[in-house]
Amino acid sequence: MLGLVLLAFVLVVVAFPGLFTGHSPLTVNVDKALEAPSSAHLFGTDDVGRDVLARVVHGARITLSICASALVLAAVIGGALGLFSGFVGGRIDMLLGRLVDVILSFPPIIFGVMVTGILGPKTLNLVFALTVVYVPLFFRIARSGAMSEAGMTYVEAARSLGLSQSRILLRHVVRNVLPIVLVQCMVLFPLVLQIQAALGFLGLGVQPPTPDWGAILQQGKDYILLAPWMSAFPGLAILITALALTLVGRGLQRRMDRR
């Protein structure tokens, strides 16, 4: 319940940032740099005098849409590959399995650093890097799903009825594996959020002046003794969002387990 309320709140922030702040997240005002939280600036100001609340609120949409699109992409690509691999089996399955092993044992942050280095610092490339990191997990889930489903009687039955491979795959297996993948998305979201923020923390996130929680934290960390509000609030935003998603994801999982 709490989870749903929090999630609803986060979604409202994403949809209507203007409700929460009248300040622009971009306007620089050097004379008002590093002001402590006050009634004019509830979360204080940053090193070039921008309103931290405005940056956090407007950053929600950017940060969360990056994470969400990376997850959806990873689920689609990883899921499809996993289903395919599990169903086809044999050499292809082995090869894909090994490849996924390699990616999975790669340290995700180092991987992100290299990919954004290779492709250049574009938001799209950040999404891509995050996607690649999470493809293996969805691959595995979908593959094991496909393999266990492949042995199920209904698939056998469908096959004996003469339905083609691809139709079996689509109709039955997808329908049974999809909910698992969806719940995984919710469960994984906080993790993606962490890695995204970590990349932003290393300076590899969204390009300035666009607000992004990881990037705000990165700017804030150097002012930790002077202006702790610069890093405290974006961190709290990540915490609350992750909390909401975890709670909702867990609720969904419980419902599924019961089914």
Add this chain to the structure above:
Amino acid sequence: MSSSDIFGVMDRRTLLALGGFAAAAAIIGPAGATDLYGPKGSGAKSGGTLNMGLLVEPPGLDPFHQAADARIRLTVLIYQGLFYESPDGTAMPLLAEGFDLSSDRLVYTIRLRKGVKFHTGQPMTAKDVAYSYNYIRDAKNGSPGAGDFAMITAIEAVDDATVKITISAPNAALPMTLGNKYGGVVPAGYFDAADAKTKLNQASVGTGPFKLSEFKPNSNATLVRNPDYWEPGVPYLDRINFVFVPNAASLLVGLRNKRIDIATLSRPQDVKQVEGVAGLVIERKPSFNQKAIDLGAELKPLDDERVRRAIALAVDKDEIMRASIGGLGNTIGTMVAGMQESWGAPLDKLPNQKVDIAAAKKLLAEAGHPDGFELTLTSIIGYDWMDAAAVTLREQLAKIGIKLAIQRVELGVWVKNFQSKQMGFTFNDWATVPDPNLLFYRHFHKAPEGADFRNWKNDAASALLDEGRVESDPAKRREIYIRYQQAMAESVPTIMLFSADHVVVRADKVKNYDQHPTGWYYGLARAWIA
């Protein structure tokens, strides 16, 4: 040994040969500035370990092949060249004792200091000096310094204590070129060993006051006192631990809690976070560095001088400086702050220095961009001042209709673009040794003599750079460089924004550390712990 001792061993002729240089410096330079490495401490105590925090880890400690400033800062304590870059702009004899200059100003006969030993224990002779400089000037050996030595045609050992250097054209900056930025004197034949290049990161073979003891990646570099050092009585410190702290937050916390004794802050405004902490002393020193906007002419429409001028007219240097380093520096025109007095063109004699939005808009309209255009600014990840500067610049350029996108790239990528002359519109951060030839020539002279990284291709300015290099009369030389700077300000291949002060934070037990304006840690050769 005080300054008078050093000059005492030189005869009159040498002093004259140094050019009016030394004389000019005596007028400009602050009192005591002629001491090698800074003044010796009174009541200095020997011994003790100093922990210095470094935000930027040197990518290597090889003075011959590694150009990074983070490397130079440390290795000037380990390796020595023939001359020392005195903060006032003179080249003071270091491993040299003095020199004679032939009447055609092409042959330098340099007398070497006696009794100098390498860290390996063997004595230094003219053969070693000739070997070291011959190694560095041959570009095939892969030294970034090679370009600075291109005008040297021969270096020979005359006898054990004399070296003869022949150059192709008179060069007023030669002694300064034989300084400590690249290379240093090492034993003859050192690079014959296949692994010599990488080995310099583990064992030092220089003549400097400190020897390398260990260099652990991501942890520390430790120097120990050179017991055979040729200057009597110095250095005072037994040991220096350079501790690599990869972020300002931890560095400041470490300073606050006395985990480190001294640090220079790359972003001077960080100083506010340790102000008023008991037992910490904060000092500000002018610097030879510059934070700049470079305008690569290969990127359209920056090939149009009117566009470049318009950008210069829209830039409020002071606001950018306040935003990015909290105002702890000096805005500059065309010369780094520490050399403004000796070499800089007076700001009121330079065009395109004051913000003038109307004039900028007019120029843009003339150039065919009445509504402005879109432009991408490159900044470098890890150079913290650039982040704040970028968003501030974005707002300033918006006033003349230029829509600025910001892209932050990793340093290695940035360097690659820079080297291949594809820098575009970018922030830059670099420092110089105190001579205008060494500051400008390589960066701004047209190719092939200079590297002309910004594709400026300016004949008139290049001619002035050639003139300035040959001229030995300091007053005339200054005049030439002022004309050069006016040409640069007019055509805007670069917009020098400001020089950030060196801010040294030290525990009060650390005495007599004098920060050299280059940012190099020469001062540690004179520092001591109470």
Add this chain to the structure above:
Amino acid sequence: MPFWRGCSRRQGLKDAESMGAYIVKRLAALVVTALLTSVVVFLLVRSVPGDVVGQMLGQTSDPVAAKALREFFGLDQPVWQQYLGWLGRVITGDFGTSWTRGQPVLGMVGSALAVTVQLAFATLLLATLIGVPLGILAAIYEGRMLDRLIQCFNLLGLAAPVFWIGLMLLFGVSTGFDWSPPLMYVPPSEALGENLSIMALPVLSLALLQAAAYSQFVRQNIVSALGQDYVRTAIAKGLPVRSIFFTHLLRNIAIPLVTFMGLILIQILGGAVIIESLFALPGLGRLLLSSIETRDYPVLQAGLLVVVVIAMLVNLVVDLSYRIIDPRVQLS
């Protein structure tokens, strides 16, 4: 289904004899994967623009000097030739010398690994010590106040970004107690006390998250086990609670717990970059990051290979430990 269950791989094993065969098979697969990794890594690191020579020459680059240095490092050769040369040397155990440090690569990776392994195991230990008891307590008091409190801790621990916790800890400890960890790393063999004071904050920052994950995990498993038939039967038979707990429950959660520990270990090995840089620890993550920055390919290649191989070894040990914990387990 939690995601880590999808990650466990069990392969055919009918009796003790085939255990050996199984290990051999897994090791063979490991070698293949390692080879594959080395190719991927080799291509990947060379696709990042710029190289060590560019980094060395910086803003004073000279084309002749650059060419000479590229030849010195062998960067002028075709990539496949560079790869084969490197592979040939690696097979004979020669990982080469760092291009920027002049030290043997193996030694550099080894000492960085030692730091990260210490970090990982200390985190694991602390997380277990906090997380497992909390999880058991929460399960025993399911639905009551204590359970709720522990669940709160779990949720917050899981939701907070690790580096943010680290930053806030550093800030809090420094301003609150006028203390901060020493910045120059000392291995435990040299000075244990100093080492522990260096490691305390980074371990705590990492362990909070892991403890929350643990506690959550243990609670879930015990609660679901309590609902299982065999436990109900045992309770109905009147067996003492303690004996049920130790004979049935612990064994039942041991297997997923081991998987879980392995996963955490792998996560910290490559993923502690930010905590390592925040607390100036010379660990493997930071070594990898700095060798990307300097384009020190020999170090980067060896370091990444080590991370990947260790991750696979940990997985193997985890799978094997299933059988040791519960001989009934069929590794299929």
